[in-house]
Amino acid sequence: MLRRRRGRLSDKPGTFDPEDRSRVKYTKVGVWDLYEEIPRELEHVPGASRVEQILEIKQNLPYLWRMMKDIASIRSCWFLLCGYAFVHLLLSLLPAINLWYSGQMLTIVQIAVDTRTVDKQLLLRIAAGRIVTMTLQRFLRLCSSRAQIPLERRLKQHFTQHIFRARARLDLPTFDDPAVQRQLAGATPPGGRTVAALTLRMIMDLMSACVYVVSQLGVLVSVLSEQPDGPLLSVLMLGAAFLQHMHTMGQLTIARVWAATTKNEDYLRMQGYKRIVNDSEHRKELLAGNLAGYLISQFVAAAKRLGDDEGDFRELNSTRLMSGKFHLISFLKGPLSELPQILFTLRAAQRPASIPVSLASLQLIQSTANSFTWELYKIYEQTTGIAEQLADVRKLYDIAEIPNRIPDGTEPFPEDAQKIRAGIELEFRNVSFRYPGADNYALHNVSFRLVAGQLCVIVGSNGSGKSTILKLIVRLYDPEEGQILLDGRDIRTLKLHDLRQATSVLFQDYTHFPLSIRDNIALGDPEHASDNSRIERAAALGGASEFIARLPDGLDTYLERPVQDHYGDIPAGTHTLFGRKVDYGALRAAGGMSSTANMGLSGGQMQRLAVARTFMRSVVADEPKVGLLLFDEPSASLDPTAEHDLFVRLRELRGNKTMLFSSHRFGNLTRHADMILYMSDAVIVESGTHEQLLARDGEYARIWKLQAQAFL
Numbered sequence: 001m002l003r004r005r006r007g008r009l010s011d012k013p014g015t016f017d018p019e020d021r022s023r024v025k026y027t028k029v030g031v032w033d034l035y036e037e038i039p040r041e042l043e044h045v046p047g048a049s050r051v052e053q054i055l056e057i058k059q060n061l062p063y064l065w066r067m068m069k070d071i072a073s074i075r076s077c078w079f080l081l082c083g084y085a086f087v088h089l090l091l092s093l094l095p096a097i098n099l100w101y102s103g104q105m106l107t108i109v110q111i112a113v114d115t116r117t118v119d120k121q122l123l124l125r126i127a128a129g130r131i132v133t134m135t136l137q138r139f140l141r142l143c144s145s146r147a148q149i150p151l152e153r154r155l156k157q158h159f160t161q162h163i164f165r166a167r168a169r170l171d172l173p174t175f176d177d178p179a180v181q182r183q184l185a186g187a188t189p190p191g192g193r194t195v196a197a198l199t200l201r202m203i204m205d206l207m208s209a210c211v212y213v214v215s216q217l218g219v220l221v222s223v224l225s226e227q228p229d230g231p232l233l234s235v236l237m238l239g240a241a242f243l244q245h246m247h248t249m250g251q252l253t254i255a256r257v258w259a260a261t262t263k264n265e266d267y268l269r270m271q272g273y274k275r276i277v278n279d280s281e282h283r284k285e286l287l288a289g290n291l292a293g294y295l296i297s298q299f300v301a302a303a304k305r306l307g308d309d310e311g312d313f314r315e316l317n318s319t320r321l322m323s324g325k326f327h328l329i330s331f332l333k334g335p336l337s338e339l340p341q342i343l344f345t346l347r348a349a350q351r352p353a354s355i356p357v358s359l360a361s362l363q364l365i366q367s368t369a370n371s372f373t374w375e376l377y378k379i380y381e382q383t384t385g386i387a388e389q390l391a392d393v394r395k396l397y398d399i400a401e402i403p404n405r406i407p408d409g410t411e412p413f414p415e416d417a418q419k420i421r422a423g424i425e426l427e428f429r430n431v432s433f434r435y436p437g438a439d440n441y442a443l444h445n446v447s448f449r450l451v452a453g454q455l456c457v458i459v460g461s462n463g464s465g466k467s468t469i470l471k472l473i474v475r476l477y478d479p480e481e482g483q484i485l486l487d488g489r490d491i492r493t494l495k496l497h498d499l500r501q502a503t504s505v506l507f508q509d510y511t512h513f514p515l516s517i518r519d520n521i522a523l524g525d526p527e528h529a530s531d532n533s534r535i536e537r538a539a540a541l542g543g544a545s546e547f548i549a550r551l552p553d554g555l556d557t558y559l560e561r562p563v564q565d566h567y568g569d570i571p572a573g574t575h576t577l578f579g580r581k582v583d584y585g586a587l588r589a590a591g592g593m594s595s596t597a598n599m600g601l602s603g604g605q606m607q608r609l610a611v612a613r614t615f616m617r618s619v620v621a622d623e624p625k626v627g628l629l630l631f632d633e634p635s636a637s638l639d640p641t642a643e644h645d646l647f648v649r650l651r652e653l654r655g656n657k658t659m660l661f662s663s664h665r666f667g668n669l670t671r672h673a674d675m676i677l678y679m680s681d682a683v684i685v686e687s688g689t690h691e692q693l694l695a696r697d698g699e700y701a702r703i704w705k706l707q708a709q710a711f712l
């Protein structure tokens, strides 16, 4: 039964079943288990993979065309692009001109040997010509780099915006999907380069290589046709040079589909230990727990046990691939490269009079054959490069089309903008939900209804599903079953933008953007981001004004600067370098440079900022757009006074907005709630007002008493 299932699985395209030994080869590489796909029969046929690549190139050509059109649409690139292409074309013609001059030189030598006279005019012309081509080559290279740098910068600017847009539009389940993350990472080559620049370079290189090969071939034929044994020598040399390149490249090819994993406990723990010692987030516990000695001894012991097996997969695998394999070509290439010399010697013995000429032609042909075959081989090999580059172009455009898992609705919300003042009605109808990839329900058959303007508090143990309810209301995820209704309408039918505009949510794990405090608050209501009085009011309502005023840069303080100043490649705060004193303090003051250290705020201060952002969105606005306020543990990090003040302010300012809180604290909020939902293990187990739930004497009453007892 299992075998049949396995067979069926591995026949499906793209299925990679590591247990199917007929399709998957297993190799132990140090601590790693490597599974490689065994290519199908057709793939053993020489050139079959190349055909596949050519088909792939053909498929991706429309994307290349699209990129070319995109590049052509950047007006500031036009002049640079034409100049760059023209210079490249000229550069690729120069080697053929040089070769032609070399051929002319040979003719002169040959005439000199035969007639003992030198054509001085021709010699001077050749010398002048060579000097001119050399100078021209240098000049053209300079022009090429002059055009290339600004051209690539402009391409980078253009395509950075494309990537920014593509990333910004993704919803949470899509963005969190590792496959999507890989796709996004694949669209941006490492090292700050851009797909567009690399593609342009590839096209230019390809164009140059073709011009180079055709022109070189023309000149080579004309030079060789006049030389004795020229054709035979060139065939031998071309063959030897080609084999040499094939051998070098062939060694570096690896299987296309593979996966590697490690289950080695020692290796896993060693990597864990390394992270503990390297990352600053663990330093506090490392020191306070006196862990250094223990970690060192464990690390050393594990390293000893592993010996040479320990190592990063890529490193171990490349050593394995490089280490001596038997290759027939590697044995043949030596004798083959000697063949032309042997032939030359034999010929010289036959015809001693032609030795100088043959020596010169041998030299010319050998060097030309090498560069010519290299160029030819590069074109052949470039099919892989071109296929990969075009695949990168496709990836770049594909990221803009990644479908979001949360489909947008079509209906505007609310129908009547004025109605929002009276709050929004919220209803969950038999809602069940599991996080992507999870087996257990985070919410199971949850139903409740909140009338417009009501205040509801969800309480319950850790992991019972409280935050999930809030996330589903703003459609970070969609339920698997059931319906969520706002004012009686299924939220899946509403335009996402409108739905999120009408709600305001403060997450438990709220974020702080790597921007200034002002921007952090302003982003609560992007439409009024430049309205300073609103920002200041929101800061005051969030209880953040006082500590902001104490910061040296006030609202303009960066909590975490996304860009660091540069200090001669040394970290800020360095005081001595090579025994010399260095102090950038005066320079920092003169240049108005801000401190590069991140501003340390307490957890409570951070939370006040997050609350201020929520207030900016919901209560500071003149025109209320928000009718439903959602708060996930808004006071978890606040001191009791701040918590009390926050709830008083919320009650005063909310108007008629509907409010939903998730909280662990009973008292301040629950006593004022119109409805309390008590959750446990993904379901609502009790619901009612504080008094009703106390009278019921269930779980809520038990925890209420537990918390109350602490104060008795």
Ligand SMILES: Nc1ncnc2c1ncn2[C@@H]1O[C@H](COP(=O)(O)OP(=O)(O)OP(=O)(O)O)[C@@H](O)[C@H]1O
Binding pocket: 435, 436, 438, 441, 442, 460, 461, 462, 463, 464, 465, 466, 467, 468, 469, 508, 662
């Ligand atoms: N992003 C996620 N991916 C997978 N599972 C998740 C995710 N977020 C939460 N869960 C799981 O869903 C369940 C409900 O989580 P939820 O955050 O709603 O609990 P909660 O009641 O808000 O807990 P707490 O009181 O600790 O904040 C938990 O079992 C949790 O492990």
